[in-house]
Amino acid sequence: MNSKWLDEAFWTILVFFVAIGSFALGMRHQRELTLLNHPIRIEKNEAVVRAWQEYIKNKKSTANYFASKNGTVYYSLACPSGDRILEENRVYFNDEEEASSAGYKKSKRCN
Numbered sequence: 001m002n003s004k005w006l007d008e009a010f011w012t013i014l015v016f017f018v019a020i021g022s023f024a025l026g027m028r029h030q031r032e033l034t035l036l037n038h039p040i041r042i043e044k045n046e047a048v049v050r051a052w053q054e055y056i057k058n059k060k061s062t063a064n065y066f067a068s069k070n071g072t073v074y075y076s077l078a079c080p081s082g083d084r085i086l087e088e089n090r091v092y093f094n095d096e097e098e099a100s101s102a103g104y105k106k107s108k109r110c111n
Contacts, residue, residue, distance in 0.1 A: 067093070
C-alpha cells in the first residue's frame with residue numbers, strides 16, 4: 001500500500017515539473033520570436049553626443065576634483081594618483097562637498 005502511494009506521488013511530481021518546464025520553454029520561444037520580429041535598435045543621436053561633450057568640457061573647465069564613474073574615491077586635479085583613470089570614465093566636481101554628496105570619499109594619497 002505504501003509503495004503505491006510513493007509511485008503516485010512520484011508520477012504526480014514528475015508530471016508537474018515537466019509541465020512547468022514545457023511552459024518555460026514555450027515562454028522563452030515566444031520571447032525569442034518577439035525579438036526576431038521586433039528587434040531592439042539603439043541609434044546614436046549626434047545632437048545628444050555633442051551636448052554631452054559640451055557639458056563635460058564646461059564641467060571640466062570649472063572643476064577642482066574628479067573621480068572615476070566606476071570608483072569610490074575622488075582626487076584633486078593636481079593629484080597624480082588619478083592619472084590612470086581614463087578620460088571617458090571621469091566625473092568632475094566643483095568642490096569636495098559635491099564629490100562627497102555624490103558618494104565619493106577623498107583620496108588618502110593626495111591631500
